Amino acid sequence: MTEKISEDQVKHVAExxxxxxxxxxxxxxTTQLDKIIGLFETLSEVxxxxxxxxxxxxxxxxxxxxxxxxxxxxxxxxxxxxxxTQDGYIRVPTIxxxxxxNN
Amino acid sequence: xNYFNExxxxxxxxxxxxxxxxxxxxxxxxxxxxxxxxxxxAFLTVAEKDAVADxxxxxxxxxxxxxxxxxxxxxxxxxxxxxxxxTTAASKILENFTPMFDATxxxxxxxxxxxxxxxxxxxxxxxxxSTENSAFKITHNPWDTTKVPGGSSGGSAAAVASGEVLAxxxxxTGGSIRQxxxxxxxxxxxxxxxxxxxxxLIAFGSSLDQIGPITRNVEDNATLLNAIAGHxxxxxxxxxxxxxxxxxxxxxxxxxxxIGIPTEFMSQGLDDDVKQTxxxxxxxxxxxxxxxxxVSLPHTKYGVAAYxxxxxxxASSNLQRFDGIRYGRRAADVKNxxxxxxxxxxxxFGDEVxxxxxxxxxxxxxxxxxxxxxKAAQVRTLMNNDFAKVFKDFDLIxxxxxxxxxxGIGEDVSDPMxxxxxxxxxxxxxxxxxxxxxxxxxxxxxLPVGVQLxxxxxxxxxxxxxxxxxxxxxxxxKQTPKMGGTN
Numbered sequence: 001m002t003e004k005i006s007e008d009q010v011k012h013v014a015e016x017x018x019x020x021x022x023x024x025x026x027x028x029x030t031t032q033l034d035k036i037i038g039l040f041e042t043l044s045e046v047x048x049x050x051x052x053x054x055x056x057x058x059x060x061x062x063x064x065x066x067x068x069x070x071x072x073x074x075x076x077x078x079x080x081x082x083x084x085t086q087d088g089y090i091r092v093p094t095i096x097x098x099x100x101x102n103n
Numbered sequence: 104x105n106y107f108n109e110x111x112x113x114x115x116x117x118x119x120x121x122x123x124x125x126x127x128x129x130x131x132x133x134x135x136x137x138x139x140x141x142x143x144x145a146f147l148t149v150a151e152k153d154a155v156a157d158x159x160x161x162x163x164x165x166x167x168x169x170x171x172x173x174x175x176x177x178x179x180x181x182x183x184x185x186x187x188x189x190t191t192a193a194s195k196i197l198e199n200f201t202p203m204f205d206a207t208x209x210x211x212x213x214x215x216x217x218x219x220x221x222x223x224x225x226x227x228x229x230x231x232x233s234t235e236n237s238a239f240k241i242t243h244n245p246w247d248t249t250k251v252p253g254g255s256s257g258g259s260a261a262a263v264a265s266g267e268v269l270a271x272x273x274x275x276t277g278g279s280i281r282q283x284x285x286x287x288x289x290x291x292x293x294x295x296x297x298x299x300x301x302x303x304l305i306a307f308g309s310s311l312d313q314i315g316p317i318t319r320n321v322e323d324n325a326t327l328l329n330a331i332a333g334h335x336x337x338x339x340x341x342x343x344x345x346x347x348x349x350x351x352x353x354x355x356x357x358x359x360x361x362i363g364i365p366t367e368f369m370s371q372g373l374d375d376d377v378k379q380t381x382x383x384x385x386x387x388x389x390x391x392x393x394x395x396x397x398v399s400l401p402h403t404k405y406g407v408a409a410y411x412x413x414x415x416x417x418a419s420s421n422l423q424r425f426d427g428i429r430y431g432r433r434a435a436d437v438k439n440x441x442x443x444x445x446x447x448x449x450x451x452f453g454d455e456v457x458x459x460x461x462x463x464x465x466x467x468x469x470x471x472x473x474x475x476x477x478k479a480a481q482v483r484t485l486m487n488n489d490f491a492k493v494f495k496d497f498d499l500i501x502x503x504x505x506x507x508x509x510x511g512i513g514e515d516v517s518d519p520m521x522x523x524x525x526x527x528x529x530x531x532x533x534x535x536x537x538x539x540x541x542x543x544x545x546x547x548x549x550l551p552v553g554v555q556l557x558x559x560x561x562x563x564x565x566x567x568x569x570x571x572x573x574x575x576x577x578x579x580x581k582q583t584p585k586m587g588g589t590n
Binding site: 005009010013014016017018019020029032033035036037039040042043045046048051052053054055057058059060063072074078080081082083084090092094095096 | 478
């Protein structure tokens with residue numbers, strides 16, 4: 001069987017998607033993704049020369065609206081869903097890791 | 104009060120007659136859920152206090168005799184936002200999320216005086232076909248509790264089939280209303296793309312997702328679609344087309360209706376009983392005066408590949424918003440912001456969701472986009488053209504809903520490919536944005552088998568008309584599972 005996706009590629013794709021796949025899970029995900037991408041490749045049999053791609057089937061085109069801000073007056077309800085807040089703000093950790101290990 | 108012997112119409116007239124109040128109805132329904140749901144696990148959250156209070160308010164205002172949904176308890180799939188009521192999409196990443204607004208479909212139901220009983224179980228983010236991919240519990244099929252209820256709207260379908268509720272909302276991206284409807288012997292409609300607003304539906308595949316009703320019969324289904332359909336300024340893909348009264352399709356018969364059965368849907372991998380059910384249904388339609396002929400949808404075999412590229416690509420984009428910052432689960436012990444994103448997502452998402460995100464990210468990534476995403480979008484065009492060609496000469500397509508009846512819990516989870524292939528008969532309808540409905544049409548070893556009726560874009564009326572005619576001349580939807588249902 002030719003390999004459609006390697007373990008290194010799976011690692012790279014996971015990184016792009018902000019996911020971490022542990023080394024012990026890497027073979028499991030790679031085998032499954034390889035099989036599915038193999039299925040994806042059956043599409044190469046189809047002649048699509050000159051065929052327009054379909055990205056949506058809505059009958060609505062270029063719907064415009066006025067750019068008006070609406071206040072829902074729900075600041076507290078919003079903050080209640082945030083994992084960490086302070087003084088009406090959402091708290092996040094330091095963006096740059098001060099310990100020097102930034103991986 | 105036993106929902107197995109009732110419909111929305113019959114319960115409505117009892118409410119109007121004052122046989123019971125909306126509050127009593129809700130209390131009885133909740134008590135029944137309490138006794139039945141231990142075996143079924145259809146619900147993730149039951150909103151006991153709120154439901155009773157809401158019903159009480161409806162009694163104060165008085166039951167509206169012209170509104171069949173006034174005071175009716177309903178169940179909502181847990182990927183639709185419900186204000187003040189926990190909404191998780193069956194994912195750990197949203198286990199503590201409480202929405203601050205209602206999905207438009209939910210809001211429309213509430214305005215008509217329905218009572219939200221609770222939120223139903225599903226595959227995480229609607230990715231799956233058995234409801235086994237829920238992060239919280241496994242739902243059991245009421246007809247045989249060792250079997251899956253299908254998915255991803257398995258909780259909603261099982262809640263209706265077990266007599267816990269008369270009506271529920273599901274969502275359907277590749278078959279997630281119709282396949283569980285088939286597995287549970289109930290009626291499930293995926294409306295035309297754009298018929299129902301997607302505002303407040305937690306997005307999976309935005310060009311495919313639709314909300315739709317799951318009920319015990321076609322009339323109830325049409326009543327529920329009347330309530331949730333229509334344009335919404337919050338969803339710019341929702342159609343401005345006028346919404347007809349879907350119940351006007353009832354009692355019209357199918358005389359002269361031209362029905363096509365796609366040859367490609369009847370071939371490989373189809374269970375014998377399922378195939379026979381479709382053929383028997385075709386005979387019934389002929390007896391009622393319709394013509395039935397074989398038709399061809401030649402690109403059907405490429406549907407699974409095209410669908411999984413498109414839906415996973417859209418999902419990988421939609422699920423970027425779950426980052427542990429503003430809502431949802433945030434990982435502990437993080438060193439910096441990047442670490443927070445990666446750990447929160449890696450801990451919060453289940454394996455199937457990770458698989459789809461990675462498939463989508465791969466299909467959209469530099470160097471692969473043309474070969475995968477663009478190619479799939481072109482094949483989608485060809486598949487849609489196949490449907491358009493058939494609908495020049497036919498009013499309706501009849502097909503099996505799922506290749507098999509409900510399978511055993513644990514049988515199908517190990518191999519995602521098997522799971523994906525199970526969607527082959529339902530997903531073309533999503534790619535083309537057509538209305539499709541599964542109705543109960545037979546049995547296989549005591550398990551219900553559904554057939555699918557597929558209509559032209561925005562022609563839910565013909566779908567309901569045929570479904571109603573079939574139902575009036577058969578008794579499949581009168582069968583009930585042995586357990587549950589009595590209050």
